[in-house]
Amino acid sequence: MKGLVLDNLRRDQLTDAISKGRRLDGRGMSEYRKLEIRPGIIPKAEGSARVKLGDTEVMAGVKIEHGKPFPDTPDQGVLIINAEVLPLASEYAEPGPPDEDAIELARVVDRGIRESKMVDVNKLVIVPGKEVYLMYVDISVISTGGNLFDASSYAVVAALMNTKFKILKQEENGSVIPTGETSELPIVDLPVSITAVKIKKGIILDPDVEEESINDGRLTVAYDQEGNLCAIQKGQASGLKVEEIMEMVKMGKEKVPEIREMIRGALEKNG
């Protein structure tokens, strides 16, 4: 991935600070940048949210359609998550189909949502085996300021919680039409994604774009409401020791309640 390359001076300043348990922007090791979550900003979409996390900015939109279920899950609704980094998101971004980074982003966010069982897909069936709801969730990255995984995950979670869609039914002649009523999605968990990176020997959460550019190993963990780990993705061409991983998992777990409250709060303020 093309991206920011820090000069040596700045790199040394950053690593020195972190080795002393500090960060150049004054944050604590576990501290997130300012997080703003604005659900419902795209009224045309069934669900939407815009998330700012420091300089990182991401939108997620949910469109609900209907269609055939996957053959191996005939009695479940379908969740499809895509991501694109808009070319205006940074000087390194380019127009075109999603590259491996955008694909990884979509798939990691997807696993956090899916494995937490956040949405009860068993309830998103119109006619078992024939017609189910399709949830298309699209992530659009507006500004790449570090920690895209968490920002995107929060945006998707908020957009799903914000979703209202038209209830559909199948008529005798086979056509699928709205009943006239609307519904929220059957939300049964609220997963939280926490990303940690190692820089030299220090471990920090929520890396900004500079910290990300010099990280020696990244770990993104999604936690469900009961405190279980429900999805993990290690990133970066580098190795992590077991102790480091366990430390990251612990720091993450401690952070989760705070983030979960912020997401909930944003939704309530809006709802």
Next chain:
Amino acid sequence: MKGLVLDNLRRDQLTDAISKGRRLDGRGMSEYRKLEIRPGIIPKAEGSARVKLGDTEVMAGVKIEHGKPFPDTPDQGVLIINAEVLPLASEYAEPGPPDEDAIELARVVDRGIRESKMVDVNKLVIVPGKEVYLMYVDISVISTGGNLFDASSYAVVAALMNTKFKILKQEENGSVIPTGETSELPIVDLPVSITAVKIKKGIILDPDVEEESINDGRLTVAYDQEGNLCAIQKGQASGLKVEEIMEMVKMGKEKVPEIREMIRGALEKNG
């Protein structure tokens, strides 16, 4: 768009002449190059025409198939117009999928046909909401000698007027089969596209490839049978004054009957 670049001498000659109300090939400001229209030259296609306009040469072919209507127009046949500039059409052309110029060409021709309501698509229905006729119109540019918009539009209009297709019906078991009869398309208008360009302060119609290469603004207008404007496309990265636009519209409107007669004449000669 890559293309012809005139040397300064030739450019000056052209603009000088036009500023004096003349054109280097002797044409009047509103005069079209020699226009030849040969309908029906591809018997395998349901409709076809080859148009030569000076050095510009274009073919259009119509294939009639059947399929589902668009959801928002369940009781109308479907018209789909595509264009490709064949790689043999000029030294600048290249093989590959249509570029932005070819896409614009197809869409501008499409709007002229569609907005004039030339073909009564309400009559191209087999089973309302389920099966309608699909008109695929393909424009193949054989030689790019200037004013592709008009030449392509005339080719498509002539090909549609020349079209004969098999009438289809749906059987009880759902399959769609020919009745054995054929029909012409329900043609209810005959739109004419006129393209004007400004060169310095002069306005001319039907620019050739040299004139096109130095134009300071282009306007393509389609006129219906009642003299209304029914589609417009301004081209070129340049500005036109309102008076210039009105002058172009007026010159075009005066030219329309002559072109319409030529198209009609070619069809009658052939039919």
Next chain:
Amino acid sequence: MKGLVLDNLRRDQLTDAISKGRRLDGRGMSEYRKLEIRPGIIPKAEGSARVKLGDTEVMAGVKIEHGKPFPDTPDQGVLIINAEVLPLASEYAEPGPPDEDAIELARVVDRGIRESKMVDVNKLVIVPGKEVYLMYVDISVISTGGNLFDASSYAVVAALMNTKFKILKQEENGSVIPTGETSELPIVDLPVSITAVKIKKGIILDPDVEEESINDGRLTVAYDQEGNLCAIQKGQASGLKVEEIMEMVKMGKEKVPEIREMIRGALEKNG
């Protein structure tokens, strides 16, 4: 096609030897390299085979699915052959969609199988006109050591002979389900592909990669069980005289029984 370029010395040695009726690796003019055929090596596939022919190595796999027949052959099963040269197959290979060489390879192998009527596609029908068996045959080239056409053809023939698939039936409600029984494919011929090349004035069979790189004309002929020619492909940008072609055809025809026995033997050992 990018590929091997021999130096002049080696080229001269090769052509000298061939002009004297010899080959540098000691083979006779009609002699094939060591041929190993291992059917059934991919148990997950309905049929499979791995073929080594000298340094050339190819796998073929058969997957049997069901679907609609082609409109012009409503009462026949469908055979689809694709080929890809894996990027690990040579230093000149590259990842990506099949290029013209891979497409030609697939189509030439396809014609030999299809025109010999090896598989009785009339017997591969589930519901006439509606549901038939689809045979997807994929050729994966693992090592390009010369004479890909023959090696690939043998792999496909062996994989088809090795195929066992689930018999399907259509239920009243339209869904297609397995009956619980399996079947072999209805094999009614065993075509053999023989490739000859001309080098200067000599004609040899089964060229290796060096011989291929300096060939002055290639001819691939498939023969059916009755000794008929059933598919031909001349290759290389060069000309062949009629006598040379007839000589190639004759040498090939004499070679066929030996190869056919090897294929049969490999299948029997396995079956």
Next chain:
Amino acid sequence: MMNLIDEGGKRLDGRSFDQLRPFSMQAGLLKSASGSAYIEQGGNKILVGVYGPRDSRSRYGTNQDKAVLRCRYHMLPFSTEERKSPQPSRREIEISKVIRDALEPALLLEEFPRSVIDIYIEVLQSDGGSRGASITAASIALADAGIPMKDLVSAVAVGKVNGHLVLDLSDTEDKEGEVDLPIAVMLNSGLITLMQMDGKLSEDEFRQAIDLAMAGAKELREAQRKALVQKYFKEVDS
């Protein structure tokens, strides 16, 4: 024909014939872009980022005499009623081209030979007149990027609805009405840089429609100027 004008001569959303939809514009909200702008106009929500002038990476698109202007008009998948497939549609490709052609006449590209300027237009939510709003916003973003300009480009559509010429079509008016005529103009010189039309107008109606568009453009241009001033003072203040 759908009834789009009420007895009192008001449109469905209560506007008079010559009234714009509510709009707002902001300059300079993207940190990494050379220039940026955000516009809301009716239901349109459009973000524009400009990068450049910067070195042209590909030799293909380089021009020795001036900067190459590139433009991508792109709709986010959730910006439309039905989910939009991420592949660029033919409509998006054409609109990208006409927007580029509408903006280029305002720019002094000769000052930046061998470089490239990229305009990225992202339609977050679409409504009628998105190409006009895109041009209006892109114009702000180009100015915000400090690219020397002869004039701002201001754009708006005029239409015909139930037989009446009306300014700044909403989505419903666009779909159910008779004519859509988007126009972009550099008001200083009166030069029209974009004009397209779908639907039937007489020559006289056409002439009136242009005047209506000009009046709307004037109002938008004032707002463009204000958005740039506001950005400037923000920078001075901070």
Next chain:
Amino acid sequence: MMNLIDEGGKRLDGRSFDQLRPFSMQAGLLKSASGSAYIEQGGNKILVGVYGPRDSRSRYGTNQDKAVLRCRYHMLPFSTEERKSPQPSRREIEISKVIRDALEPALLLEEFPRSVIDIYIEVLQSDGGSRGASITAASIALADAGIPMKDLVSAVAVGKVNGHLVLDLSDTEDKEGEVDLPIAVMLNSGLITLMQMDGKLSEDEFRQAIDLAMAGAKELREAQRKALVQKYFKEVDS
């Protein structure tokens, strides 16, 4: 089996076994191409344009020792019974390759190192034997472009229909018959540069089929020569 030969030994279109379909050829009708040709043969209507030798734009395809020959065989969407999708089919890709290989032996490419020659074949209307007609026409276009050649390449298909060997298959004979065997030949040297076959022939039948093709090619070659002469005199006259 469909009945393709009548009792009098005539084919569906009235031809005898060794008779070509009506054909016509013209050289040099495209203004901007280096060379061009148009052929009609049966229902085939094929236009060929040749560009080059010209500088190779991409380093990828450059050869230091000779011109690179490129060839695209392309069917227009309306050239076939069912509309042909504009994307190149596998069939078109294979035919492009074998046509290129059939033409290259006739060309003295060594005279133009580091350059490229493009052959663009456009099938306006397709019928049986379009690849043969394409080669015959492309050969004229290459000569018209002034590219030095050892010989013209002439091509035609032979087939087996209801058990009889016949020359120059029509579409119906190709689809309903037993064998299709297209052959291209440089008649001066007797070198066969294209040969493909679908369907079953004994060795003897195969030998006879080649002779039949040779006779057909001779007739076509005479017409190729005439088309070139005609073009030459047109130029001299004008």
Next chain:
Amino acid sequence: MMNLIDEGGKRLDGRSFDQLRPFSMQAGLLKSASGSAYIEQGGNKILVGVYGPRDSRSRYGTNQDKAVLRCRYHMLPFSTEERKSPQPSRREIEISKVIRDALEPALLLEEFPRSVIDIYIEVLQSDGGSRGASITAASIALADAGIPMKDLVSAVAVGKVNGHLVLDLSDTEDKEGEVDLPIAVMLNSGLITLMQMDGKLSEDEFRQAIDLAMAGAKELREAQRKALVQKYFKEVDS
């Protein structure tokens, strides 16, 4: 929930919780590749070819300071239950990336600036744990290519099945079980270079799962070493 563990604490294929599936590895079987390896592990059959270090052909991917590592994980169309379409899936693209990231830490790429190393992984037949087996085999292939390495990378998945942590998931255990947790490790340094997880584990279970993976990796690493030694002696002998 499907019953995947029997009363005696055995898995469907008779293995104990901490037992690997049968496996075999070979080094150096591709003639033209710089290095190669073949692995079978359960139903996985995976072939890996390494090319390089070689000159980077495209300027895009060149790095002045070290070799660029590229990796393609690719499933043959017949390797899966349902035929796999030849286009690269999003899953294949992601796995290619994480495998590349898992291998790079073991390589001394700085020794080969401005060059490229290509790892081509071909899954001939897929089963559970194909990404782990791919890493294990690719590691052998890289060593076989003579690329200087700090350590071999060994990889295996741990999972949770009917509530039990088990080593080296089969396809059925992966699909019907609760958790899949593939891990790659350089055992000398204890550095984990790949970790992904699907499904729910408590923090404690997660810690135990890592230990189980480490034990499995140790066994695989011994086999990797043997495969390389065997290749070496073969070469010495011949």
